[in-house]
Amino acid sequence: MNGILLLGATSDIGGELTRRLCPGRPVVLAARRPDSLTDIAAQLRSAGATQVHTLAFEATDLTSHREVVTRAQELTGGVATTILAYGILGDQQRAETDETHAAEIATIDYTAQISMLTVLADSMPHGEIIAFSSIAGWRARRANYVYGSTKAGLDAFCQGLADRLHGSRLRLITARPGFVIGSMTQGMTPAPMSVTPDQVADAVATEIHTGKGSTTLWIPRRLQLLAWVMKLVPRPIWRHMPR
Numbered sequence: 001m002n003g004i005l006l007l008g009a010t011s012d013i014g015g016e017l018t019r020r021l022c023p024g025r026p027v028v029l030a031a032r033r034p035d036s037l038t039d040i041a042a043q044l045r046s047a048g049a050t051q052v053h054t055l056a057f058e059a060t061d062l063t064s065h066r067e068v069v070t071r072a073q074e075l076t077g078g079v080a081t082t083i084l085a086y087g088i089l090g091d092q093q094r095a096e097t098d099e100t101h102a103a104e105i106a107t108i109d110y111t112a113q114i115s116m117l118t119v120l121a122d123s124m125p126h127g128e129i130i131a132f133s134s135i136a137g138w139r140a141r142r143a144n145y146v147y148g149s150t151k152a153g154l155d156a157f158c159q160g161l162a163d164r165l166h167g168s169r170l171r172l173i174t175a176r177p178g179f180v181i182g183s184m185t186q187g188m189t190p191a192p193m194s195v196t197p198d199q200v201a202d203a204v205a206t207e208i209h210t211g212k213g214s215t216t217l218w219i220p221r222r223l224q225l226l227a228w229v230m231k232l233v234p235r236p237i238w239r240h241m242p243r
């Protein structure tokens, strides 16, 4: 019972993390475009995954979440690690006037996350769940408050779920990366303390291999200092912060 389930399997961060965890283990890649998984599946096989299965997964179809997890359990003989790597940054400017887009960001980045986390906490007897919060949720910024608000909500949910899992054999690792240079941020100027998907994957994989119990990880670690300073910046200055 040592399967890996990667939800949002074309994710840069999710792919890097799964590559580090997969040697000797069966993997299920779940994505809304399962036909685009050939490369990542081949990479995982050559990294040592014993089997690689693919599943169709549309995060906004909340009624499918339990079925996807059950299918992944059947395919692998049991899932011990689940990575929730799906998410969108969305278009803040568009979301300010297009309520459908604002709701789409909220559905993928909050509602579909807490729905899946609830299914996973209910159906995984042991192992670890990895969820991705963000510095964007730490203090909402005028420049990306729609995405930021979903991460704030998700982070709060994760803190509570981690406490609920305390003392059980299942742990929740909540990653709080800063700016990650990759597909999601393509075309944007990297923020201070930017990291790569490799660095995020390294930090989470190290925690999985050496840590115990649920935890929250700032990535990079020194971002935590900046985060505390962020809370002290007066609002008239804060509202001019870039994304």
Ligand SMILES: NC(=O)c1ccc[n+]([C@@H]2O[C@H](COP(=O)([O-])OP(=O)(O)OC[C@H]3O[C@@H](n4cnc5c(N)ncnc54)[C@H](OP(=O)(O)O)[C@@H]3O)[C@@H](O)[C@H]2O)c1
Pocket: 007, 008, 009, 010, 011, 012, 013, 014, 031, 032, 033, 057, 058, 059, 060, 084, 085, 086, 087, 088, 108, 132, 133, 134, 135, 176, 177, 178, 179, 180, 181, 182, 183, 184, 185
């Ligand atoms: N990149 C950053 O700067 C950053 C910083 C902090 C936190 N994070 C968080 O880290 C996580 C992973 O980010 P990443 O950088 O790896 O992003 P990414 O490379 O853009 O990958 C996002 C993944 O989400 C999938 N996805 C989007 N909407 C979906 C839906 N409705 N149903 C199913 N899958 C869907 C995408 O599928 P398609 O390929 O089909 O679009 C893609 O596989 C996200 O939660 C993100 O918010 C990222």
